[in-house]
Amino acid sequence: MADHLTFVHAADLHLDTPFRRVDAAEPRVRDACVESTFDAFDRIVDVCVERGAAFLVVAGDAFNTAERSFRAQSRFRAAAERLAETGVRVFLAGGNHDPASGGPVSLEMPENVHYFASGAVERMAFPSENDPSCVLYGRSFGRARETANLAREFRKADGDPFAIGVLHANVGGNQQYEPYAPCSLDDLLSTGMDYWALGHIHQHQVLALEPPVVYPGSPQGLDPNEAGEHGCVVVTVGSAGVSTEFVETGRIAWDRRSVDLADTTSLDDVLAALRVCCENARDAADGRPVLLRIDLVGRSEAHVLLAHGATFEELVAEVRAEQLAVSPWVWLDRVRDLTRPALDLDRVRDGADFAGDLVRIADEIGADEAAAMLDEVLDPIRGAARGVEMGFDAAALIERARDLCLDRLLAGEQGR
Amino acid sequence: MRLRRIEATRFGRLQDATLGPLGDGLTVVLGPNEAGKSSFTALARHLLYGFPTEKSSSERPYLSDAGTREGRLVFESAEGEWVIERTAGPKGGPWGVRALRGPERPGLVDEITSGVSEQAFKVVFGFGLAEMAEIERLRGTDDDIIARLYAAGAGLSVSPQEVRAAIEGDADALFKKGRASKPAINALVAEARELRSQISRLEHDAESLVGDRARLADLAAELEQARVERDETAALHRTLLEEARALSDLEEAVGAADEELLGLRREARDAAAALEAIAVDEAAIGFSADIIALSEELSAFRQRLEAVAELEGRVGSLTAESAGSLVEAGLDAESAAAVDVSPETRAGVERWRDRLLTAEQRARTALEEREATAEEAQVVSGTVGGTEPVPASASGGPNVLAWLTVAAGVVIAGIGVYLGQWIAVAAGVLLTAFAAMQAAGGRAAMVPLTADSARLAGRADDLARRAEQAALAAERIERELGEARREWTGWLEARGLSGVTEPAAAVRVLDLVTDARRRESERAQAAERLARELEAVVGFTGRVAKVAAGLGMPAPTDAREADAAVVRLRERLGEARIAAEAADRAKARAHTAGAAVTDAESRRASAATRAQEIIERLDVPGGLAELSATVERAAVASEEAQERWGMLKSKHASLETLVGEREREDTMGSIRFELVSVNERISEHAERYAVLSLASRLLQRAQERYERERQPEVVREAERIFATITGGGYTRLSVPLGASAIEVFDASASAKDTGRLSTGTAEQLYLALRLALIGQLEETGAALPVLMDDVLANFDPERKAGAAAAVAELARTRQVVVFTCHPETAEVLGSAEPGLSTLSLDRC
Known part of the structure; x- marks a missing residue:
């Protein structure tokens, strides 16, 4: 056990990644959103400096390399240089958004930045091999769709001091996220690591306490489904054990x-x-x-x-x-x-008139038929607007369509 | 509620005309053409919905020559009677509802017309032959009367068809298939396409940036190599250039040294020749110290000569002055030497002068006393015996003084003559003359005497005694004076002043002797100084003479020649010195030239050696010319290397700037975000579009079901009426809600659309539709009368009878007013409905 060690664990920075499912026509809002991932990362750097962290661990998806954003790497480089000024090192593991095969678009990083290898688990002693206070085991994704259980490749070596596993992985098959580098909690616990620095899940989660198995979550929520707190985890290793503290960084x-x-x-x-x-x-x-x-x-x-x-x-x-x-x-x-x-929908439904017919017809439409109707309606748009999220609830839309008809038929609406 | 009267105050040709009372059921209004049947039909509609303006309506406005159009409708029910009044004006004209009986019903118009638009009234409730076909023409449009009325009959406020059309319109505003650009989603899709295109370009830029970065790295290496080459060639060029310049300088130095040596050697020769040509007066130079000293003392010598002359004059003058004083004092040198001129002597003379003056004064006083007494006594005696002038002064004192003064004047004049001082002579003469006049004048003044015989006699005696006493006193005093004078003379002699009698003279002699002694002293001093000066002059002259002799020059024979001799010596020395200096300069010039020659020879040798070293080191036996060619080649190589480096530098800088800008590129994030926004907008619009489209489909399904399951009630009623009118000629109708065409089927089930029907049959179909619709409306427009304007005119008698039966049937539930100009129509209607009301109209 290290005498005293403080490091910061972050993941899923997704620098310069646009928010999803948001319509911000206002320039001020748009600019703030565009800057928010950078601002959140800057806050992490501040935390490293303020807490006297020895190093920063980023467990995957620091960038979205598919988006070819030099700006993201440039800003990361600037932050790393700032950390270098105070002697803070940076250990990065690539995730599904920034795998080793993500492309050659990369800027040279300062010497205090280390990318974990993608071919196999890499062991890094800190601060040096001669006198390590801890060791970090990390592995980057070689490709975006990494489906192998990478956790099984990790193993703490005999004689290692405090060991940290760094991996971008879906632990326990979280259905809301892509099943990349799938593994179980037992897989992780069996490696002998003293702390698991995970990435991939954007909500902060502590999967285990002994040893800590932690998802810090993304520093900034990126879509409407990512409400709640976002930040990083400050990890303190001392004679009393390991303590973690979640620090909010979302802007x-x-x-x-x-x-x-x-x-x-x-x-x-x-x-x-x-x-x-x-x-x-x-x-x-x-x-x-x-x-x-x-x-x-x-x-x-x-x-x-x-x-x-x-x-x-x-x-x-x-x-x-x-x-x-x-x-x-x-x-x-x-x-x-x-x-x-x-209005009393049941009463309308019971009426032997046009409105009653309409309600009953809507009731008679089953889920499959509703979906088919919806597809029929939306397919032309989907064809024209590829990539646009249109996963609507067909049944709910049928109900809204029914209500719209009743509004206009019964409420004196003249259709304009 | 039923319409009882239609009152036309002013409307077209109608003026103050009333139609009524109208019956509860069927009313037939029989009137000829131009009786106002159509006018009443139109008036009823305008009073309910508003008068059309002349410009706003395409229909006939029914303007009145009598003034503003105006009219009233009177409705009646069990609860009361109300009149609806309206006057033509803006927005249909002002109107009001007034209770003629019963409670006020301000909302009466809305109650009556609820669910029935003006168009619907015109087409279905108050129609003539002109409107018969409208019921079909307007189908499928916003004014689909059947649909509207049907909707009203179905408990809906709007037609499902209208709702569906509106919803589809809304959906179309959101999205249309194909290349439409106006619908919101189409526009957003186009915008998204453009954004994706921009992103694609930026991504392409980013990908190309990888290559650019590699090229940048290669370029940096190439640039570094070019820099090294540039620096090396530049350094070589600089070195060669410096060597060439050095060689050039050295060769120039050798040439210059050669030229310099020529000049220097010539200079050395010239200097030597000049030195030889100069003869230096070494003798004069040898006496230069003496000559300089003499020259320096020459000014003092000249002053000394002047002092000698002055002293000689002064000695002579003082000698004469001293002698003059002694002569004036009447003393020779020996006697003068015996005179005691001490202060004590002068004080003694003063004392003696006071003593003598006192004695003389006493003597004069005594004499005057004696003479005054004698004179007074003589006067008194004269008076006693006559008067006798008496001299004013009998003392004789003033005359002595006068004579002394004369003597002094003579002495002064004499001294003046002796000294040649004419002022002193004149003063002495004047003094003498004045004193002589005083001496003579003293005898002229006389005092007159007076006498008193008695007193005067006594007085004369007294005076005689006193005169005697005075004479005695005067004699005594005269003796004392004489003794004093003797003593005075002795005192003077004791002091070497023999021959002097008066103290003043004694003082004068003392002064003169003193003066003579002072001058003698001065003379002695001047003589002594003169002697010294003369000695110096002689000494100087001797030195001059010695130097002159040493230099072979004429020696001065006296002091006056010494000056000129010194000048000559000085001039000679000056010339000697000039020559010596010239000789020195020539000597120095020769020396310098010799040294310069040595130096130039040394330099030339050094330059020649170094030049040879360069030639050998650079292996340019051709010397400077060959080296210059090498330098030129090196310059070209350096320029080429510089040019290549500059080109690479510029290329590198441009690429570096480009790469830097792309690395800092922040446009992509904004554009991606904008695309997200646009996609989200598309998604939202798509959701709305889906709702609208699904709503349209629901409506379509409901319509289909309604037409299939419920609409036949209306259609069947129309079929029944149409069959009644046509006497069974046509048995079935098809009136789909969403379609515009109406089809009829004859007994053989052959379908015909209305275009293939005769005018009469088509009008019968339209009438059947109207009657069926109105029959199904139930409460909708329940108070509205059905006004038919000769709509049976084109019916044959059989079908007219059938139509009359159908109208009569409707009149059992609705108020129906049939206008006709055909009495037979009225009769047919009367046959169909025996309880009908009949009204007649006359031609207007």
């Missing part, structure tokens, strides 16, 4: 909320509810800007008012402008009107 917070408009009857009510929702999101973000998604839900008399597309969009635009003017800003990334008309 922009993601948030998604639902606003129930059941009790609203006017657009003013809707406006007020949106404002309250924004303020709640701002309060929860702890001083950071927020990318906020709101779903308006509930059976509401305001549903008919919102059904006017222009009115709804004007309302959202007004709140968006208001919230952007406040510091820290809240950007309404998306506001969906999922409200339902304020």
Whole structure:
């Protein structure tokens, strides 16, 4: 056990990687988002300096090499140079986004940066082979779609001091992430490592405590599904054992909320509810800007008012402008009107009239038929807009389509 | 509620015309052409929906020559009676509802027209032959009357067809297949395509940057090699150039040394010749110290000569002055030497002068006393015996003084003559003359006497005594004076002043003797100094003479020649010195030239040696010419290396800048983010598009089901009415909601569209549709009357009867007003509905 050692464990920096599933037309928001991965990494560097870390471990996906961003590498190099000034070394393992085969686009890094090899697990003694206080075992991905269980290649050597395993891997088959370098927790624990510095999962997770098996998560949430805290882990090794501390580094917070408009009857009510929702999101973000998604839900008399597309969009635009003017800003990334008309659907369904027919027809559409209908509708768009995420819930869209028809048929809507 | 009256205040040809009372069911209005049947039909509609303006409507405006169009509708129900009034004006014209009976119903118009648009009223409720075909023409459009009315009948506020069309319109605004650019998704897809294109270019740039970086590395190595070559060739060029310059300088130095040697040697010869030509007066140089000393003393010598002359004059003058003083004092040198001129003597003379003056004063006083007494006594005696002038002074004192003064004047004049001082002579003469006049004048003044006989006699005696006493006193004093004078004379003699009687004279003699002694002293001093000067002059002259003799020059015979001799000596010395200096210069010049020759010879030898070394070291036996050619070649090589390095440097710098800019490229992140935004927008729009499209499909399915399962009620009713009118000629209709065509089927199931029907049959079909629709509307437009303007005109009697039966049937549930100019139509309707109301109109 090292007498005293502090290092910082980070992963999934995804430098210069654009956010996913966000629509930020406002330049200020866009610029902040573009800079956020860099800002978060700068914060990690600050943490290294402030905590007197001996080294920084980045467990994969520092870059998205497929995006050929020199800027990302340039900024990483600048950060590494800054760390070099205070004697902090950097150990990098490549992940599925920055595998060894990712391409030749790479800048020369300062001497304090070390890439783990991709062909086999590489052992690095720190600070030197002659007098190591710890050793790091690391392995980079050779290719993006690495499906081998790389954890089994790790083994702490006899006589090693404190040993750290550095690997980008999907431990336990997390379904939300690609199954790259799949392994089990037992695979990791059986290696004899004293600390596992993992990467790949963007949410901070501690899979085990003895020894610590840790995902630090990404330093910055990159899409609406990555709300919550993002940062790095400060690891302190001492005679008392190993302690870990999660440090928040995210510069922009993601948030998604639902606003129930059941009790609203006017657009003013809707406006007020949106404002309250924004303020709640701002309060929860702890001083950071927020990318906020709101779903308006509930059976509401305001549903008919919102059904006017222009009115709804004007309302959202007004709140968006208001919230952007406040510091820290809240950007309404998306506001969906999922409200339902304020009518007794069962009663309509029971009616022997056109509306009743329409409700019953919607009810009769099964999941497969709904999906087929949706595909039929969307396929032309998918053909034209390849790569655009359109994984909609067909059944939910059928319901919204039904409600739209009822809105217009029953609520005096003239179709304009 | 039923319409009771239609009142035309002003409307077309109608003026203050009323149609009514209208019956609850069927009312037939019989009137000839131009009786106003169409006008009442139109007026009823305009009073409910507003008057059209002349410009805004394509239909006939029914303007009135009597003024603004105006009219009223009177409705009646069990609860009351109300009038709807309207006057033509903007936006249909102002209108109002007024209760004629019962409660106010301000919303009456909306109640009546609810669910029935003006177009629907015009086509379905208040129509003539002109509107008969409209019911089909407008199908499939926004004014699809059947659809609207059907929707109303189905409990919907809008037509499903209209809703579907609107939804599809919304969907089309979002996306259209093909190359449409306006729909939002199409536009976004195009934008995304452009962004991807930009990203692709940037990625291509990034990939090409890898090659650029490799080229940059190669270029850097090449640049370094070129730099080394450039530096080496430049260094070689510089070295050769320096060697060439050195060789050139050395060769120039040899040539210059040769030329210099020529000059220097000539100079040495010239200097030697010049030295030989110079004769230096060594003798004069040898006496240079003496001559310089004499020259330096010459000025003092000249002053000394002047001093000698002056001293000689002064000695002579002092000698004469001293003698003059003694002569004036009347003393010879010996007597003068015996005179005691001490201060004590002068003090003694002063004392003696006071004593003598006192004695003389006493003597004069006594004499004057005696004479005054005698004179007074004589006067008194004269008075007693007559007067007798008495001299003013009998003392004789003033005359003595006057005579002494004369004597002094004579002495002064004499001294003046002796010294040649004419002022002293004149002063002495004047003094003498003045004193003589005083002596003579003293005798002229006389004092007159007076007498008193008695008193004067006594007085005369007294005066005589006193005169005697005075005479005695005067004699005594005269003796004392004489003794004093003798004593004075003795005192003077004791002091060498024999011959002097008066103290003043004694003082004068003392002064003169003193002066004479002083001058003698001065003369002696001057003589002594003169002697010294003369001695110096003689000494100087002797030295001059000695030097002159030494140099073979004429020696001065006296002091006056010494000056000129010194000048000559000095001139000779000057010339000698000039010659000596010239000789020195010539000697130095010769020496310098000799040294310079040696130096130049040394330098030349050194330069020649070094030049030879360069030639041998660089192996250029051709010397400078060969070396210059080598330098030229080295220069060309250096320039070429420099040029190559510059070209590579520029290329490297450009590539380095490019690589640097690309490394710092921050556009890609923004563009990627923008693409994400656009894709997200596409996704959102696609979701909305999906909802709209799915809604359209739901509506389509519902319509199909409705037409299949529910619409036949309307169609069947229309079929029934149409069959009734046509007497079974046509048995079935097809009126799909989403289609524009209406098809009829005859008894043989042959289908015909309306275009293939006769006018009458088509109008019967349209009437059947209207009657069926209105019959299905139930509460929609329940209070609206159905106004038919001679719509049965083209029917044959059989079908007219059938139509009349259908109209009569409708009139049982709805108020129906049939306008006709054909009495037989009225009769047919009367046959169909015996309880009908009949109204007549006259031609307007």
